[in-house]
Amino acid sequence: MEESNIVPFDHSEGAKRLPKSPMKSTLVDQAAKIVIDPQVLVNIVSQRVRQLNSGRAPLIDALPSMGAADIALTEIIEGKIVVTPAEEV
Numbered sequence: 001m002e003e004s005n006i007v008p009f010d011h012s013e014g015a016k017r018l019p020k021s022p023m024k025s026t027l028v029d030q031a032a033k034i035v036i037d038p039q040v041l042v043n044i045v046s047q048r049v050r051q052l053n054s055g056r057a058p059l060i061d062a063l064p065s066m067g068a069a070d071i072a073l074t075e076i077i078e079g080k081i082v083v084t085p086a087e088e089v
Contacts, residue, residue, distance in 0.1 A: 027073035034076055035083055041076075044083060048072035 028041075035041040052058065052068040059080035062071045075081045 024070055024073075027070055027077065031073045031076045040083065044076065044081065045069055045072045048075065048081065 031041060031045075032038065035044060049068040049072050052071060058071045059075045060071065060078055062074075066074070072081075
């Protein structure tokens, strides 16, 4: 492999940005039944996680053990976040 193709990766910095707890796959599976397109689901969850991390209050009764992604997925599952086409907004 050529040296120009090697990208250094520092594991120590990546560990700082990891969520406190990983998303629960059961929540992802349940939310995927509501938001069929995986790309749309990822965008919704990531936008909501940003909102939660910037101080917005959860729309559900969140447990202390829940990470921001779990909260966002649960909000989708419980119908607190509804996806509509842009034309309808």
